Amino acid sequence: xxxxxxxxxxxxxxxxxxxxxxxxxxxxxxxxxxxxxxxxxxxxxxxxxxxxxxxxxxxxxxxxxxxxxxxxxxxxxxxxxxxxxxxxxxxxxxxxxxxxxxxxxxxxxxxxxxxxxxxxxxxxxxxxxxxxxxxxxxxxxxxxxxxxxxxxxxxxxxxxxxxxxxxxxxxxxxxxxxxxxxxxxxxxxxxxxxxxxxxxxxxxxxxxxxxxxxxxxxxxxxxxxxxxxxxxxxxxxxxxxxxxxxxxxxxxxxxxxxxxxxxxxxxxxxxxxxxxxxxxxxxxxxxxxxxxxx
Amino acid sequence: xxxxxxxxxxxxxxxxxxxxxxxxxxxxxxxxxxxxxxxxxxxxxxxxxxxxxxxxxxxxxxxxxxxxxxxxxxxxxxxxxxxxxxxxxxxxxxxxxxxxxxxxxxxxxxxxxxxxxxxxxxxxxxxxxxxxxxxxxxxxxxxxxxxxxxxxxxxxxxxxxxxxxxxxxxxxxxxxxxxxxxxxxxxxxxxxxxxxxxxxxxxxxxxxxxxxxxxxxxxxxxxxxxxxxxxxxxxxxxxxxxxxxxxxxxxxxxxxxxxxxxxxxxxxxxxxxxxxxxxxxxxxxxxxxxxxxxxxxxxxxxxxxxxxxxxxxxxxxxxxxxxxxxxxxxxxxxxxxxxxxxxxxxxxxxxxxxxxxxxxxxxxxxxxxxxxxxxxxxxxxxx
Numbered sequence: 162x163x164x165x166x167x168x169x170x171x172x173x174x175x176x177x178x179x180x181x182x183x184x185x186x187x188x189x190x191x192x193x194x195x196x197x198x199x200x201x202x203x204x205x206x207x208x209x210x211x212x213x214x215x216x217x218x219x220x221x222x223x224x225x226x227x228x229x230x231x232x233x234x235x236x237x238x239x240x241x242x243x244x245x246x247x248x249x250x251x252x253x254x255x256x257x258x259x260x261x262x263x264x265x266x267x268x269x270x271x272x273x274x275x276x277x278x279x280x281x282x283x284x285x286x287x288x289x290x291x292x293x294x295x296x297x298x299x300x301x302x303x304x305x306x307x308x309x310x311x312x313x314x315x316x317x318x319x320x321x322x323x324x325x326x327x328x329x330x331x332x333x334x335x336x337x338x339x340x341x342x343x344x345x346x347x348x349x350x351x352x353x354x355x356x357x358x359x360x361x362x363x364x365x366x367x368x369x370x371x372x373x374x375x376x377x378x379x380x381x382x383x384x385x386x387x388x389x390x391x392x393x394x395x396x397x398x399x400x401x402x403x404x405x406x407x408x409x410x411x412x413x414x415x416x417x418x419x420x421x422x423x424x425x426x427x428x429x430x431x432x433x434x435x436x437x438x439x440x441x442x443x444x445x446x447x448x449x450x451x452x453x454x455x
Numbered sequence: 456x457x458x459x460x461x462x463x464x465x466x467x468x469x470x471x472x473x474x475x476x477x478x479x480x481x482x483x484x485x486x487x488x489x490x491x492x493x494x495x496x497x498x499x500x501x502x503x504x505x506x507x508x509x510x511x512x513x514x515x516x517x518x519x520x521x522x523x524x525x526x527x528x529x530x531x532x533x534x535x536x537x538x539x540x541x542x543x544x545x546x547x548x549x550x551x552x553x554x555x556x557x558x559x560x561x562x563x564x565x566x567x568x569x570x571x572x573x574x575x576x577x578x579x580x581x582x583x584x585x586x587x588x589x590x591x592x593x594x595x596x597x598x599x600x601x602x603x604x605x606x607x608x609x610x611x612x613x614x615x616x617x618x619x620x621x622x623x624x625x626x627x628x629x630x631x632x633x634x635x636x637x638x639x640x641x642x643x644x645x646x647x648x649x650x651x652x653x654x655x656x657x658x659x660x661x662x663x664x665x666x667x668x669x670x671x672x673x674x675x676x677x678x679x680x681x682x683x684x685x686x687x688x689x690x691x692x693x694x695x696x697x698x699x700x701x702x703x704x705x706x707x708x709x710x711x712x713x714x715x716x717x718x719x720x721x722x723x724x725x726x727x728x729x730x731x732x733x734x735x736x737x738x739x740x741x742x743x744x745x746x747x748x749x750x751x752x753x754x755x756x757x758x759x760x761x762x763x764x765x766x767x768x769x770x771x772x773x774x775x776x777x778x779x780x781x782x783x784x785x786x787x788x789x790x791x792x793x794x795x796x797x798x799x800x801x802x803x804x805x806x807x808x809x810x811x812x813x814x815x816x817x818x819x820x821x822x823x824x825x826x827x828x829x830x831x832x833x834x835x836x837x838x
Contacts, residue, residue: 236671237672261668263666264598265669268598271566271598305798305799318715320712320713321712324766327797327798347561373713374717376564378564381564399717399718401724403717404700409713410717423721439725441718
């Protein structure tokens, strides 16, 4: 089993005819993902390496029965592309787009919640979601993941996600699903959205959670772990040495005032029973110990 | 982008928010002529992006031109918490009956917009929040619904303002919300928002942080740029388009990805060293980007060793290695370099680096080992 996406997920790529869309869309297909269509307004009737292109998401869904979308379009156009996917009944929308204005992002989040509660937006500004061996939507290099579980991964950071996948794979530990929720201030999918699905997924036996400074999402996740989860959680928080008031690359990674520090997040997670590694290597070590005892 | 007070007031004025009459001055003579225009008494205010200006002597009242001259010459060039004053804002002094606080920002945990209004203005709002949280009337706004006049009035009603201030405050809050949303700000704050003895409400200060991601639809923001006071390292990095934050240590850091770059700073710290910077070169890591990154770090005289930490995902290790070798041949780097290359095609990458390796260019297989070596090269004792 896996969460969000599996071998039956049919994916369209919004922006397939662009450079990035083509590159990542075809990589996802090469991985084994069922990429069934592309959507680019004005390009209906053409194809990208055999994948048919439609003008609208609705048309692509009607023709192919797609239930997931990979949005690879610039920040200006991304919110409307996501809306279009939601309106067409797409269940999982992955947006890797970096640089969407905050006001657009918070408006989109609330609109989806109210009008399209069945659509799960993953991202924006995230590496995507991969259920190893089944489906890869986004920019994760599929070859560093290992199918079969038993570990689920949820992460706010891109490269640290890859690092975690790689270290587990090197240690012979597989993954059920790895979700990059992205580093933006208003992510469509939260840690808790993923933790609750991992908790419910029979094949996921333990979870890695990677957070970073800024906001209170890690603290909220800690509350959830404490009250709702009985599967072991191993965590890592980046940014212990980050100075307050400076954005560390991600729009969301900023310590404002006294809130959002790495220390506060680590303490919250530890008091919720999670094991917290001091660095990515130690996190993988801790997970090795956890898996050995399963 | 953080605006200076005078820029914030100019931005407010575009949305119809009442501010005091005034103008900017970069010299003592300009200050006097702005004061003559604004009408005495005036307030001479240092334009720096740091709190506590008043306490530091950066805000002074002046009754006549002589006093303006005196204060302006004292304040220009003054160092306020590391920020040197290069510009003044001169405005007509307002009579103040009451001081309030108003702001809009994003509440990330609620995923809604947050408005805050308090009858206790003029002081740090954090202090009010600590001591008497009940003195702040909060409102969560669903951006789909927006903020209606009716809801605003109900919100203002909860803040226990002087009845004379209610109508003016409702009006300003509505305009401030428009400024926040349509003006694409991450934060808009008025502290203090004042009530004058004549019963007028207006903004005596302006704190605005614009969302850089929205710059594409605000060509008018260009006039705000180029005035920030950047550390020279930050300025060079900005020019090169790199995600760079200067820190105080001796180990220069280059990594691909914000999370990995932060994590690299942490690991250097854990093994007993101190990071000189955060630098994220993004996913690409080609020769040009790497050369730019090395160039920026090379200008930092405190740096005694450089730690390059690359995890290959989509970007393959051999491409990264070729990029580094090319970069090293184009930039003359002073400190020794330690590199850790891992992930996709890492072995091929390490093989490429092998020919370049020396006691000044060392490759290590793991993040921890590389961090320890870098810290030792920087003259520290690695843990």
